[in-house]
Amino acid sequence: MGLLDYFRNSGRNRGSASVAKERLQILVAHDRAARDRPSYLPKLQQEILAVIRKYVDVDMNAVSVNYEQEDSQEILELNIVLPDAAGRT
Amino acid sequence: MARVIVITSGKGGVGKTTTAAAMAMGLAQRGNRTVVIDFDVGLRNLDLIMGCERRVVYDFVNVINGEANLNQALIRDKRCDGLYVLPASQTRDKDALTVEGVGQVLEDLGKSHDYIVCDSPAGIEHGATMAMYFADDAVVVTNPEVSSVRDSDRMLGILSSKSRRAESNEEPIREHLLLTRYSPERVARGEMLSLEDVQEILSLNLLGVIPESQAVLNASNAGVPVILSSDSDAGQAYGDMVSRFLGEDVPMRFLEAGKKGLFSRIFGG
Numbered sequence: 001m002g003l004l005d006y007f008r009n010s011g012r013n014r015g016s017a018s019v020a021k022e023r024l025q026i027l028v029a030h031d032r033a034a035r036d037r038p039s040y041l042p043k044l045q046q047e048i049l050a051v052i053r054k055y056v057d058v059d060m061n062a063v064s065v066n067y068e069q070e071d072s073q074e075i076l077e078l079n080i081v082l083p084d085a086a087g088r089t
Numbered sequence: 090m091a092r093v094i095v096i097t098s099g100k101g102g103v104g105k106t107t108t109a110a111a112m113a114m115g116l117a118q119r120g121n122r123t124v125v126i127d128f129d130v131g132l133r134n135l136d137l138i139m140g141c142e143r144r145v146v147y148d149f150v151n152v153i154n155g156e157a158n159l160n161q162a163l164i165r166d167k168r169c170d171g172l173y174v175l176p177a178s179q180t181r182d183k184d185a186l187t188v189e190g191v192g193q194v195l196e197d198l199g200k201s202h203d204y205i206v207c208d209s210p211a212g213i214e215h216g217a218t219m220a221m222y223f224a225d226d227a228v229v230v231t232n233p234e235v236s237s238v239r240d241s242d243r244m245l246g247i248l249s250s251k252s253r254r255a256e257s258n259e260e261p262i263r264e265h266l267l268l269t270r271y272s273p274e275r276v277a278r279g280e281m282l283s284l285e286d287v288q289e290i291l292s293l294n295l296l297g298v299i300p301e302s303q304a305v306l307n308a309s310n311a312g313v314p315v316i317l318s319s320d321s322d323a324g325q326a327y328g329d330m331v332s333r334f335l336g337e338d339v340p341m342r343f344l345e346a347g348k349k350g351l352f353s354r355i356f357g358g
Contacts, residue, residue: 017281017283021282021289024282024290025289028238
């Protein structure tokens with residue numbers, strides 16, 4: 001690699017295009033993850049919350065449903081935050 | 090039965106109508122009976138780009154509502170045999186495009202044509218979803234620029250979930266990438282996403298790369314699809330694109346910046 005090439009390439013790395021590409025890759029990965037989520041998730045979350053609230057007085061946002069997709073498996077993660085002992089009925 | 094091609098992008102101003110006009114003209118030039126439909130109800134522009142704006146009498150919505158038949162609404166292109174334009178309505182509301190109505194018009198057109206090119210409006214609203222609903226092929230027009238690439242990716246999601254083919258579990262729409270307004274000089278300077286960058290993100294079948302070119306504005310000024318400017322770079326690139334769509338193996342052109350002298354190599358610019 002000649003001296004001129006060195007300067008040219010260092011110029012390219014500092015170019016705004018590489019920043020654009022990096023930002024896009026993150027953004028698009030995020031968008032796609034949200035898009036592939038099953039459409040029943042919000043309703044599932046609501047109904048689970050309703051069932052739990054029959055027995056425990058939990059906050060409206062005490063249930064979080066998370067969905068992740070890996071190569072060959074899908075993970076549905078449920079997280080329920082129960083109140084302190086004092087708050088239990 | 091005709092093949093239905095939607096020209097889509099999500100983002101506005103990337104070259105959908107330019108592409109729809111060029112593609113329809115290119116297909117017709119190669120002997121295919123082709124009709125190009127403007128789906129941008131309320132903001133029609135395809136007639137201007139095709140140079141037939143003064144010959145519009147009836148439009149797409151008139152046909153759907155039964156106020157005119159197809160033969161009355163179709164505008165025959167004077168430069169190329171077998172090419173017709175179906176203009177959008179300028180005044181009606183967008184809901185005039187119904188799934189049943191659009192489906193019926195496409196079915197009728199399909200009997201006497203080989204290709205139906207649908208020029209989608211920008212956005213992901215009703216007109217855009219109607220334009221893509223019946224598609225067999227989708228040409229996703231993208232500029233090498235962040236918002237356009239992101240919108241294209243969103244369009245791909247919609248194409249794979251909200252089309253007739255998706256809903257009836259048929260073979261999915263064939264998706265193609267057309268990169269437009271590409272400037273090899275700016276790519277070489279690291280100022281613009283390269284073809285490889287865009288492909289790394291979207292990974293689609295590449296139909297072509299259209300260079301940023303003065304010929305495009307000159308063509309739209311005159312109402313002549315740019316593919317007819319066969320001495321211009323953009324015109325030739327569109328010609329290549331149509332050939333590739335029809336299955337020919339045509340090498341990519343206009344991807345490299347022009348050769349520069351030693352002086353500009355050292356000092357850049």
